[in-house]
Amino acid sequence: MSELRGVVLNGTGGVWSVRTVDGATHDAAMRGRLKQEGAPLKLAVGDDVTVEPDERGGAGWSITAIHPRRSVLARRAPGNARGERVVAANVDQVLVVFAAAKPEPHVRMLDRFLVIAEGNDLQAHIVFNKVDLVGGTEALDALVAPYEKAGYTVHRTSVRQHIGLEALHDVLAGRTTALSGPSGVGKSSLLNALFAGLDLRTGEISESVNKGRHTTVGALLVPLPDAGGGFVVDTPGLREVGMWGLPPENLDRCFPEFAPYLGECKYGDCQHETEPGCALRAAVASGVISTARYESYCKLLLELKAIPKDWA
Ligand SMILES: Nc1nc2c(ncn2[C@@H]2O[C@H](COP(=O)(O)OP(=O)(O)O)[C@@H](O)[C@H]2O)c(=O)[nH]1
Ligand SMILES: [Mg+2]
Ligand SMILES: [Zn+2]
Numbered sequence: 001m002s003e004l005r006g007v008v009l010n011g012t013g014g015v016w017s018v019r020t021v022d023g024a025t026h027d028a029a030m031r032g033r034l035k036q037e038g039a040p041l042k043l044a045v046g047d048d049v050t051v052e053p054d055e056r057g058g059a060g061w062s063i064t065a066i067h068p069r070r071s072v073l074a075r076r077a078p079g080n081a082r083g084e085r086v087v088a089a090n091v092d093q094v095l096v097v098f099a100a101a102k103p104e105p106h107v108r109m110l111d112r113f114l115v116i117a118e119g120n121d122l123q124a125h126i127v128f129n130k131v132d133l134v135g136g137t138e139a140l141d142a143l144v145a146p147y148e149k150a151g152y153t154v155h156r157t158s159v160r161q162h163i164g165l166e167a168l169h170d171v172l173a174g175r176t177t178a179l180s181g182p183s184g185v186g187k188s189s190l191l192n193a194l195f196a197g198l199d200l201r202t203g204e205i206s207e208s209v210n211k212g213r214h215t216t217v218g219a220l221l222v223p224l225p226d227a228g229g230g231f232v233v234d235t236p237g238l239r240e241v242g243m244w245g246l247p248p249e250n251l252d253r254c255f256p257e258f259a260p261y262l263g264e265c266k267y268g269d270c271q272h273e274t275e276p277g278c279a280l281r282a283a284v285a286s287g288v289i290s291t292a293r294y295e296s297y298c299k300l301l302l303e304l305k306a307i308p309k310d311w312a
Helices: 107-119 138-149 165-172 187-194 205-209 248-254 256-261 279-285 291-305
Strands: 004-012 015-020 025-035 048-053 061-066 072-076 084-089 093-099 123-129 153-156 176-180 220-223 231-234
Touching: 015 048, 015 061, 025 048, 093 107, 093 165, 107 123, 107 248, 107 291, 123 138, 123 187, 138 153, 153 165, 165 187, 248 256, 248 291, 256 279, 279 291
Parallel strands: 025 061, 093 123, 093 176, 123 153, 176 231
Antiparallel strands: 004 015, 004 048, 004 220, 015 025, 048 061, 072 084, 220 231
């Protein structure tokens, strides 16, 4: 029987929806005996699999192999000191979307999402949508400056006025992107504007893709209708992913613009709070490092330190 390679879009109760390379989608169940050299034991959305039609005929398909992952977006399973839960496999990048206004951007939340991306070794892109709602660009430029200085690509977009859409299209096409950001910022509107035929409800993606199913699984992979292919992962919010598993002493590495100062402090284990001779705080004092970003660091550090030790 003919084997096909495919990607897991979502799953409920042991039945996985697999999109095969020919563009078809099949419901498939795991076969008892799996080939999975170097591959994970538990299947996740985004996993690269091989499926084949069931031998006894009928409409069923079996997953016969899971292929090694190139990346994971993971979080700690709550109440479980060991083991992380993979939210999605083979994610290439994270897109963090906020609105320039309505709702007002929330930089602490933005910094948290960026830390989660860095902690998972995933490249992050930032979008400020609804730029049509802000008259002058000065306030937005001031907000964006620290992120561009840190090396992030910041897209200023408007669905309404068709601004910045081509560049954003090129970021998403052909890749698997975890999409995050508060509701109401225009994530669904942007995707609809970027990919004709997507037709997401202007509401959460999950509502539109998951309608008719009673069980909501962790994440959903949405295929992009584009010649270049690509997928968007609708996670229940990266907030849900959280920062679990990130040791507090590694948090400073999740702020790319801090890099030149790490290792320059008086104490090797400096956490850049109140320690004397802190090179990072000197950089903040001299205005080289953004105070807002440093404040986010301090706040997230306190949060990470409050996580019980046996989780780390
Ligand atoms: N003014 C303006 N409104 C927008 C823009 N993009 C989306 N919206 C509106 O913002 C609201 C929320 O959009 P939606 O796509 O559902 O946001 P989501 O919750 O992030 O998916 C809708 O009423 C959209 O029409 C934009 O670029 N400019
Ligand atoms: Mg939406
Ligand atoms: Zn320091």
